[in-house]
Amino acid sequence: MSDLLKRRFREQIKIMFGWEPVKPETISERAKEVHVLKRMTNKQDLQAAKAHQRAHQETSNKWRNRRWATLIFANLLFTLSFALDIQILEGALTASRFVGFHLIDLNSALQVMLAHKHIINNLLIGTGTVLVLWVLLGGRTFCSWVCPYHLLAEWAEKIHLFLAKKKLVTDQTMDRRLRTVFWIVFALLALxxxxxxxxxxxxxxxxxxxxxxxxxxxxxxxxxxxFFEVFFSRRAWCRYACPIGLTYGVVGIISPVRIKYKLDGCFHEGDCRKVCLVPHVLDTVIKGRAVEPEVPIGPDCTRCGLCVDTCPTGSLSFEIKGLQKLL
Structure with a gap:
């Protein structure tokens, strides 16, 4: 990893805690060449290329459908295990047992340990297993691929966008540092x-x-x-309040599963940012901000795949660090 990407990664961690993205001061020579070529491109040629690309773009919901199926299956398994008393997956998302093996949500385990003011040995195995799982998959993958509230909020967001299109509601943004404040407040309350x-x-x-x-x-x-998210602030809980999202974001800092951005094919039309749950992680797709020709998206990304499905040029894709991109 280049020094610029390391610096960029440190900035992405700060962004996760609520700092606002800023235009980078230093850009690599390779990235500068691409940026210059894009500025030199005739506007008519660029518009024609965009129109051609969109005309031949197939609408894809591949990653969204995979994600919804996984989320529904995971939560349905809890429900069926209890209803049929088959003891495959007992408990709930906060604490459960999979065929007798303990699994404990990381944020819940942290809250319990703070409340009891010591490390509880019985939590260590379940917490360790979950920790390894989400380190490998990318911490905030939990939010979009498992959390049942995420799915409800995603549907509520569609209603919000419909009402906004009719100019019946507006999106009230808030300071993203509130999420860090809430994390600290709830930790102190438990303690x-x-x-x-x-x-x-x-x-x-x-x-x-x-x-x-x-x-x-x-x-x-x-x-x-x-109701608040439909009529006042789009995705307010997940963006500005949820301590679970911040906990899993920290866990996913070293995850090998990520979304990568490729500068050369991007038209900077911004469709990806429009659909993203956490659009601040995609500030690098804004014209002139990519520090290298290829830039990994930061740890606050939920790996939901909406930007991958939406990008008309394939400039955003899933990948496992060190391996080829996921199909």
Missing amino acids: LTGYTVYEAISPTGIVSRALIYGPGLAMLWVLALL
Whole structure:
């Protein structure tokens, strides 16, 4: 990895904690050559190339469909295991047993340890297993591929975008550093009160338990969040509040699974940023910001694949670090 990419990666970690992306001060010579060639390209030729590309682009929902199928299957397995009493996957997303082997959500385990003020030995195996899994897959992959609230929020987002198109609602943005603040607040609450306060309001845990054991009054809180996201702020909980997302983002810093951006074929039309759950991770696709011809997307990326499906030129793709891109 070049020094520029290392510096870029450190900046991406800061962005994950709420700092705003900025235009890089230094760009490699290879990237400069590509940027210059793009600026020299005749606008009419560029527009013609875009039109040709779009005319021959096949609409793809490949990664979205794979993700939805995986998410629904994972949560359905919890539900069926309980309903049929087959004991394959017991518990809920926060804490479970897969054929008798303990699995514990990392953020939940952290909350429990802070509340009890010591490391609980029984949590170590389950936590370690989950930690290794999400380090390999990319921490925030949990958000888009497993979290049931994510799917509800994704559908709510479609309603929001429809209403916004009709000019009935507007998207109210907030400071992304709020998520870091919430993470610290809930950690302190667990430490000071001895209770896992966050678990009582976590929409991930509430929806997971509702699917398995039936809905309770806590679902009113989830509906309130979805209402807020439909009418006021698009994807507000996941972007600005959820401590789970930040925990898994940190876990995914060294993940080999990532999305890579290739500068040379990009038209900078911005379709990828329009569909991205966390568009700040795609600031490198903005014209003039790529520091190298190929740039990995940062750890706050949820690996949802929407940008890969949407990109008309294939400039964004999944890859495993050191191996060829995923098909």
